[in-house]
Amino acid sequence: MNEEILINVTPQETRVAILQQGTVQELHVERASGRGLVGNIYVGTVSRVLPGMQSAFIQIGLDRAAFLHVADIWEHRQNGGEPRPIERLLHDGQRLLVQVIKDPIGTKGARLSTQISVAGRLLVYLPQDCHIGISQRIEDEAERQQLRERLQHLLPEGETGGFIIRTMAETASDRDLTSDIDYLRRTWTGIQERARSVTAPTLLYQDLNLSLRVLRDMLDDETERILVDSRETAQRLQAFAQDYSLGFLDRIQHYSGDRPLFDLYGIEDEIERALARRVPLKSGGYLIIDQTEALTTVDVNTGGFVGGRSFDDTIYKTNLEAAHVIARQLRLRNLGGIIIVDFIDMENAAHRDAVLGEFRKALSLDRTRVTVNGFTTLGLVEMTRKRTRESLAHILCEPCATCQGRGAVKTAQTVCYEILRETLREARQYNAGEFRILASQKVVDMFLDEESQSLAMLGDFIGKPISLQVETLYMQEQYDIVLM
Numbered sequence: 431m432n433e434e435i436l437i438n439v440t441p442q443e444t445r446v447a448i449l450q451q452g453t454v455q456e457l458h459v460e461r462a463s464g465r466g467l468v469g470n471i472y473v474g475t476v477s478r479v480l481p482g483m484q485s486a487f488i489q490i491g492l493d494r495a496a497f498l499h500v501a502d503i504w505e506h507r508q509n510g511g512e513p514r515p516i517e518r519l520l521h522d523g524q525r526l527l528v529q530v531i532k533d534p535i536g537t538k539g540a541r542l543s544t545q546i547s548v549a550g551r552l553l554v555y556l557p558q559d560c561h562i563g564i565s566q567r568i569e570d571e572a573e574r575q576q577l578r579e580r581l582q583h584l585l586p587e588g589e590t591g592g593f594i595i596r597t598m599a600e601t602a603s604d605r606d607l608t609s610d611i612d613y614l615r616r617t618w619t620g621i622q623e624r625a626r627s628v629t630a631p632t633l634l635y636q637d638l639n640l641s642l643r644v645l646r647d648m649l650d651d652e653t654e655r656i657l658v659d660s661r662e663t664a665q666r667l668q669a670f671a672q673d674y675s676l677g678f679l680d681r682i683q684h685y686s687g688d689r690p691l692f693d694l695y696g697i698e699d700e701i702e703r704a705l706a707r708r709v710p711l712k713s714g715g716y717l718i719i720d721q722t723e724a725l726t727t728v729d730v731n732t733g734g735f736v737g738g739r740s741f742d743d744t745i746y747k748t749n750l751e752a753a754h755v756i757a758r759q760l761r762l763r764n765l766g767g768i769i770i771v772d773f774i775d776m777e778n779a780a781h782r783d784a785v786l787g788e789f790r791k792a793l794s795l796d797r798t799r800v801t802v803n804g805f806t807t808l809g810l811v812e813m814t815r816k817r818t819r820e821s822l823a824h825i826l827c828e829p830c831a832t833c834q835g836r837g838a839v840k841t842a843q844t845v846c847y848e849i850l851r852e853t854l855r856e857a858r859q860y861n862a863g864e865f866r867i868l869a870s871q872k873v874v875d876m877f878l879d880e881e882s883q884s885l886a887m888l889g890d891f892i893g894k895p896i897s898l899q900v901e902t903l904y905m906q907e908q909y910d911i912v913l914m
Contacts, residue, residue: 433652437641437667438692439660444640447697448648454700455795456761459825460640467492467530467540468818469549469637471621473630474542476524481517487539488528491631494539498528502543504558525630533819536723548617548635551646551674552599552607553581555614559592567597584608591618598650613674642670645678648797655681659691704762705823707837711755715748719759721823725768728756732774742781745774749785757792766798766817770810786811832905840907842876845869849877849909850888857892862913866897869909874900 432452438445441462448456460466472490479486487495500516520526532541548555562581564574577595584607585593599607621635628634638646641663644656656678658664664684671679685691692698703709709717711733718729730752732744756771771789776782782805789811793800796815803812829835840848853865867877877885877898889896901908 432654433650434654435644435648435656436691436695436697437644437656437658437660437663438690438697439641439658439663444663445692445697446640446644446648447692447695447700449695453758454695454697454762455758456797457697457701457704457764457822458640459822461825464825465639466637466819467533469635470530470633471546471548471635472528472530473625473628473632473634474526474528475630476520476522476526479517479520479522481515484516486516486520488526488542489631490528490530490540490542491633492534492540494534496528496530496540496542497538498526498542498544502531502541502545504543504545527625527634532817535817535820535824546618546621547594548614548621549637549646550610550614552596552602552610553614554594554596555611555618556592556594557590557618560590561592563592563594565595565597568595568600573600580604581607584611586611586615591615601651609674641667645670645674649678653678653681655683657683657685657691659685661686700762701822701826704759705827709755709759711748711751713748713751715752717752717755717759719763719765721763721765721821725770726765728759728769728771730756730771730773742776742778745776746778746781746785749773749776749781750788753785753789754792757789757796760793760800760815761796761798763822764819765821766815769813769815771813772810775809832907839905842870842872842906843881845873845907845909846876846881846884849873849911850884853888853896853911854892856911856913857894860913862894864895864897864914865892866899866912866914867909868899868901868904868912870904870906871900871902872906873909874898 432450434449436447436449438447443459443461445460446456446458447454474488474490474496477487477489477495484500486498488498490496498520500513500519503516503519505514505519526544527546528542528544529546530540531543534540545559546557548557562578564577568574568577577599581593581595584604593611617635624634637643641658645667649656656667658667661684664682667682668679671682687694707719709719711717715733716731718731720727720729730749732748752773759765760769773785776785786802786804790802793802793813798818799816801814805811830837833839849867849869853867856862856865867874869877885896901910
């Protein structure tokens with residue numbers, strides 16, 4: 431598969447687009463003012479233990495305390511007998527080595543684990559563990575066993591830590607693996623030495639920035655080239671590749687064209703489309719994607735598509751196309767957590783099975799762990815996608831100041847009735863000579879036309895004159911009542 435990676439760098443942010451056959455499959459954004467915390471290792475302090483929730487709040491130097499559940503405490507997981515409650519494992523003020531496994535999202539603080547892992551290009555080092563695991567993407571059992579034996583042979587004598595073999599290690603040489611082992615062990619030794627000499631809370635280790643994580647995590651043999659529009663970043667990537675990814679050194683290219691890189695490949699337009707609620711399908715159908723704090727819903731509609739031989743055939747073809755588009759949109763938007771997909775209802779069981787199979791196949795391209803539970807009794811597809819960082823919309827957008835994130839505003843008539851009620855309350859509380867209503871043009875127009883009788887009736891009832899004044903800067907829901 432023809433794959434290109436485009437890296438756009440400015441002093442404020444780094445953006446990465448991954449293209450396959452010229453189509454954008456993934457978008458990643460990292461801002462200098464808000465780098466992700468996943469992978470960071472801290473010496474923290476236990477600020478509060480919550481036995482009822484079997485959790486604890488840990489101060490690691492952020493604005494909000496981070497969250498540690500008992501299931502993410504390594505000592506708890508290693509206990510051979512009955513699981514020990516968190517109040518017997520932790521106490522207030524305790525110093526603790528922790529790693530961020532989930533960024534702060536919305537109102538939730540970062541989630542932590544005491545099981546430390548340090549990622550390299552080919553391996554992940556687990557200093558507290560002793561087993562050798564292998565990426566689930568490597569499916570051939572004979573190959574898995576061969577990789578495990580190769581790594582065991584390369585480990586230095588007396589090594590007590592464990593490793594996870596990443597997918598990229600499939601074609602790696604023994605020299606590459608040895609280099610990765612040495613890098614990871616040096617990194618862990620440095621973390622331990624620093625942890626002994628600092629006060630809590632302190633950041634001990636920060637994961638690589640986005641441009642370097644591209645080389646470590648996103649490259650594979652199908653990547654034909656990496657285009658970078660910053661000469662300095664390109665040189666930094668080449669230096670990193672010289673040490674850790676020599677086979678990819680000649681694929682890193684500096685882009686020096688006059689036209690912005692993301693404009694040239696249409697990435698800016700793709701970002702705009704990835705923020706839209708409605709996603710058109712080539713067939714004429716469309717998706718509606720709604721993201722909430724609890725879950726994400728995807729609704730499939732036929733729209734204007736009538737291309738099938740029958741209504742059932744039209745639905746089937748729309749759902750098949752939607753399966754691929756949904757999988758791509760989940761990657762583009764980095765949607766995680768619980769996801770509910772409402773495919774168009776299919777009476778034919780074979781059609782349902784085919785759509786679900788196509789959906790699973792499309793999702794298999796995802797680098798993030800995905801679990802699909804199939805159709806429920808209501809005909810919905812339940813799935814989860816591991817959420818570690820904020821979605822694209824949460825990084826680039828904020829709730830609308832006018833509608834406060836509701837996605838709708840009150841009608842001018844609704845606002846008029848609120849103003850009438852509020853004016854009556856004010857008249858009963860204060861003995862003003864006149865009441866002046868300040869509101870948007872549309873609300874004032876409503877009072878002068880359809881609701882003019884309502885306003886006149888209120889004026890007669892309170893026995894005071896009521897005047898209107900247009901405030902051009904007011905949004906439709908904004909108003910003020912001035913006592914004259």
